[in-house]
Amino acid sequence: MSTPPAGIARLLPVGPTGAALDLRSLADHERHFGPLPAIEGPRIGHPGSMVHEIERAGLRGRGGGWFPTARKIHAVLESAAGRRAWSAGRKPVVLANAMEGEPASSKDAILLRHSPHLVLDGIQVLAATLGAPSAFIAVHRGSSVIDIVTRALAERRDPIVIELITPPARYVASEESALAHWTGDGIATPVFLDRPFQRGVNGRPTAVQNVETLAHLGLIARYGGEWFASEGATSAPGTSLVSVGGAVSSPGVIEVATGTPVAEIIDRCNGFSGDVAGFLTGGYGGAWVATDALLAAEWSPESVSAAGGVIGAGILWALDARECPVQELARIARWMAGESAGQCGPCRFGLPSIADDLDLLATPAAQAADLHRINARLPLVQQRGGCKHPDGTARFVTTGLHVFQDEVAHHLHGHCSASIGAGSLPIEHPRRTPVPLPGRDFR
């Protein structure tokens, strides 16, 4: 194994000035990280040694769910073995998720901008570990990193060919079953029956993995699982990229060891730029948390969850206290409603109704009946969709109404305390209505 770098700047190593190194060229990448070792593939009934290394690392996926990566690998291998093992059509597929569908996230783009080869190494490692003959990297259509990935791929002579694919830039197109659906059939809508590890791209067992997770795999292959777990929280070892935005003095993407106090993350962003009304954690499918509760937490799935939040795709957004949080809830809920794939009733019809009621609540003419209707509708959309999109949106609204209950009460009394316009949370392409037909706009 190569000599591991010291410190927590693992995915985004920094130079003498403290700025992240530009490792876009293969030569610079290999000079910094050393060569990628050969990876032992699986034999029938025996996963290769890399799987043990990933288990030792305790790596959990960084795409939102923090699912143990080794467990997913075992599930894909078992699924492949159960299907007339290793016959050509049943060999696994690796699908790297670089879609970054959460508009408040920029960690995957920053990672690819600085270290695209580390992600591509991780794809090679996973493909070899699974015995997968084909691999894809999905970057959403129109993304600024398409050129970088194209150039990086052109520099390499990989044993397993990686194909760059560009599904449409829709929020649910990056959900793993939707991504596998698009890769095989050209339609980026979620599918309900089997999970991708069972039947993914063209019916083949598919490992969908976030690009940050894959970059960690590129490091674990070089330096080992024990090195990986030498930093971070015991429950979710390693480092994590965090997209910090909103009312902080230096917003951006930073790499921290998991378990770092959230207050320290804010300090690394040079503190707050003003008063903060509350925090959005995990993105638009995440949860709002009161500032004091979040600042007392540590950056791990368990600690953020105990504070009422969701670590998700590593998003922390401090809402400026001068903005109207109710207007922000309404604006983002409307956008999320427009992102429905239009396949399931509770999502297709429920989310726009909730957004309509929030629009009413966002005005100083709000009435208690508007709030009652929202509270009655929220449970009706949960656990009833083909994917977690309505659940995430409902959690965004429910936690927001709770954290900002004082401002909601102001609205019900005809006041709004905002002194600047709402609208700081980013949205990529404003959409006012859900798609009229399932599948439309998802090709």
Ligand SMILES: Cc1cc2nc3c(=O)[nH]c(=O)nc-3n(C[C@H](O)[C@H](O)[C@H](O)COP(=O)(O)O)c2cc1C
């Ligand atoms: C609506 C929705 C959107 C998602 N968007 C993304 C995304 O943009 N990028 C991503 O890596 N995972 C996204 N996920 C999670 C993926 O479905 C999947 O769990 C993940 O890519 C697996 O990678 P990991 O195990 O490395 O975390 C999304 C999930 C849902 C329900």
Ligand code: SF4
């Ligand atoms: S819940 Fe919504 S986004 Fe998910 S599959 Fe159904 S319609 Fe599509």
